[in-house]
Amino acid sequence: MSLSPSAFALLGLIAWTVLLVLLLVNQRGLLVMTGRMKVNIFAADGSNTPGAFGQRLVRAHANCVENVPLFAAALLYAMVSGQSVVTDPLAPTLLAARIVQSVVHLISTSALFVWLRFAAFFVQLLILIWWLLRLSGLI
Secondary structure (H helix, E strand, O other): OOOOHHHHHHHHHHHHHHHHHHHHHHHHHHHHHOOOOOOOOOOOOOOOOOOHHHHHHHHHHHHHHHHHHHHHHHHHHHHHOOOHHHHOOOHHHHHHHHHHHHHHHHHOOOHHHHHHHHHHHHHHHHHHHHHHHHHOOOO
């Protein structure tokens, strides 16, 4: 059984978010196990996580948790309603843009990387808007 591009993108979005969770759990676990932080003092926003990478990881994960449900809902709707012909062509691009956004976020928060991250997010947003317009029958 082969996956449609929409199904592959949906699973990819989930898998990517899970990978970020695993990285976060691993990083926090190492901090606790090495005695660098107590298990009950992690700030939800990552502000007290040592190192810039740890703080960026928290934000990259949070960004997926905030936005992936929107993309997942559109993909699921398209598949359930038999309209994946609408989402299939751009589904791989959406997944790639999501991964690029997270990776860029993990690498740096310099002005250039923030612009690159925004560009990747903007691609996702445009795809989602296009899908919503097409799925709703407005265009």
